[in-house]
Amino acid sequence: MKARFHPVTDLDVERYLVGELSGDEAARVEAAARASEVLQRHLDERRAAKRAFALKRPPLRLPAATRPAWWPWALALPVAAAALVAVVRRAPVEGDGPGIARRGAEVAEVEIAVQREEAVFPWRAGVILEPKDRLRLTVKTAAPSVATLIGEDARREPVILYEAVALPGGALTLPGSLEVDDTPGGERLYLFVGPTAPDAPALLKAVRAGRADGALVITLEKRRP
């Protein structure tokens, strides 16, 4: 097989488009494009794709500088399956089915997929998590909104896991995953969803004071060491 625009490679094209090639290298691509209508068309299409992408790309969410020792961010393997969840302090609406949790029909529904080594399965009430399990959350909302997720370990020290994630409406799988550690005790997640970005320090304070009104609360059980 050969490069589609031989002697220009796909990597040449991509590096050219992001401005990574040297002057000579870029001139070589441009000369090839002048000689090849197919390559010129490809460059035009790629430029159009970049413009379109700039309009739809989600914001980049990088982990905060500090993280809780018990609940480190992990770079997760995306999981193909999605599935489900639970709520503790607020009982799921009847008829939602196993694992589905809702905090009021107008607010949000959360699903959690658990990845344990090669296996992926839905979290649901009664599932005992193991150290190194990875959890991936999908949040479903009817309308565009903003979500903040706070985690709290057995010591009751809350930390922000996701801050002001823009939800477009519909289902959004939060980037990255959460890795379960081997510290004893259960974990609790508080999901706050609203039309605008909340004041994260105020939410932390509310959780710490046991006044997480309006939050979807998910309690996770871990295997005892």
Place this chain on the structure above:
Amino acid sequence: MDTVDLHVWYERYGEAVFRRCLRIVGDEALAMDLLQETFLRAHKYRASFKGASALSWLLTIADRTSLTALGARPRVSSAEEVERFLETEADPKEPFTQHRLVAELLTRADERTRAIVMHRYFDELELEDIARRLDVNERTVRRKLEQFLADSRRFVERRA
């Protein structure tokens, strides 16, 4: 490189990384997710970046992340498709096009083979260039590619 740089990189290279993920997994929603995963990994390992090309470094991370994700999914390509790919592969006039199929065949390959095959079928690099980039000799590159094709043939035979 700090966090601010990564945000700049996201704007500059995000689409190219997304395209790479999409060519591997063939699913736009998953590819968008893998784009985030790639940059999260880049953030975690940013201290290890020493190369001249940020794009190449990000694409390498995207390859690993996407192939792992693809490996967790059921295989969708048929023996017939693989057979057709193997027939055209030997033709020096045939362009590289079967990206999703190649990626699927790669999901069980070792790290070195993955890197070589991705450079060959996705980046469209010549063997000499691949060898230089990976700091291995050209013979190793050739042997790994042959091994990849042989494994693909075995896949067809097993299905048959």
